[in-house]
Amino acid sequence: MNYSTLKKGLVASLVALMGVTSLASAQDATAPSSSAKVFGGRGQYRSWSIGVNAGVTTPIVLLGGRNDFTNWDVNLGYGVSLRKQLGHAFGLEANVMRGKVSGSNKDAAGGVQNGVKDFETKMQYAVDLRGVVNVATVDFLRRENSVNFILSAGYGLVAYQPTTTRADGTKNEQKPINGNDYYKGAYIPVGAGVKFKVSDRVSFNLNYTMNFVDDFNFNGVQSGSSITSNFDKFSYASAGLEFSLGSKSKPNLDWVNPLALMYDELKDPSLRQEVEALKNRVSNVEKSIEDLKKDTDGDGVADQFDKCAGTPAGTKVDGSGCPLPPPPAPVVVTPTAPVFSGWETIQFEFNSSVLKTEAYPVLDKLSSTLRENGGKITAKGYASSEGTAAYNMKLSKDRANSVKTYLVNSGVNASQVTAKGFGEANPIASNDTEEGRIQNRRVETSRN
Structure with a gap:
């Protein structure tokens, strides 16, 4: 040896x-602490x-x-x-x-x-x-x-x-x-x-x-x-x-260490704030739905939108609950496109289709425009380049559907909103940097 x-x-x-x-x-x-999830x-x-x-x-x-x-x-x-x-x-x-x-x-x-x-x-x-x-x-x-x-x-x-x-x-x-x-x-x-x-x-x-x-x-x-x-x-x-x-x-x-990562995510104050904000939004949406269902005078227009309460039974009313006037002589009217607002891009977190709290004011403004002026829009969902193309296509569709669901829950007719996913297509910034990928995780809305 x-x-x-x-x-x-x-x-x-x-x-x-x-x-x-x-x-x-x-x-x-x-x-340094890791930013991984x-x-x-x-x-x-x-x-x-x-x-x-x-x-x-x-x-x-x-x-x-x-x-x-x-x-x-x-x-x-x-x-x-x-x-x-x-x-x-x-x-x-x-x-x-x-x-x-x-x-x-x-x-x-x-x-x-x-x-x-x-x-x-x-x-x-x-x-x-x-x-x-x-x-x-x-x-x-x-x-x-x-x-x-x-x-x-x-x-x-x-x-x-x-x-x-x-x-x-x-x-x-x-x-x-x-x-x-x-x-x-x-x-x-x-x-x-x-x-x-x-x-x-x-x-x-x-x-x-x-x-x-x-x-x-x-x-x-x-x-x-x-x-x-x-x-x-x-x-x-x-x-x-x-x-x-x-x-x-x-x-x-x-x-x-995955245990440390999980602890960090559970203790993240911004996550807790978003959860609380989401709870409040859900509560408000549920209350709005109940208000939408209430129709005291039975004219088919909910009290929330009825401008002429107490209409006698059987009276034909318009969309605001007021009696319809005698039909006027036919007039040829040139239709004009409704004026839309609230076209800001809706951003999302990495690998998430949950709406961020800062998106609510933008969507509320868009909802108000659609309910008041009518018209139809398309919500186009996109994703950054992480993950497979098939997964990113599904993620982009989920993001577009999150926008549609929010608008419908706020009173917009479902037929007014079309949700489409485009996956990694049409990036607005480079996917080679984190700053660019953040911009590409988005939903854009456009008038049909």
């Missing part, structure tokens, strides 16, 4: 760990990352088990990774590594076991796909973590070439019978690690992975029968850096 190399590796890892932990703590103390989707985060790592390989694992060699060596390994974070606590990671694994029978009787003194296996590559769980992402105690604990497992393929030294000192470089230089076998990686936040884009990772090879000759030796033979294994302990990819204006999904 190469204890000198192992000691150097452990010391280097501890020094790096202490330094990075200090950086991570400082970063956590000054970390709990149910805003992955599009509001950076979710891709790439990593580089290096460490040591050994032909044993922490779980133990029978080994074909009495002594094991520590060798260099290195690799790269690419990860897609699918949620706050789970992602998929592709890994590629290279290196070698070796061991000997120095402590065996005569330094030989199973007719072999030692072995060295070169790995051309070991590539795998793993599911990665961030154990500490959801934390009830901290708003934003600087340390995450990682668990992973997956499935991979390793290409390897074992070389053994026989009892007489000769080398036996083993190759497949098909003429290839390397054997190929499946393996299952199972690992754990710790991730330290250096900055919002960079993390320092310590990982340990046990790799269980679905083959008997990874170390060049098959002891016993095919039934009793040990499946070979090797471990990889590494340290590395991981870099988050994507726009710097978005937070890194690795470090966002």
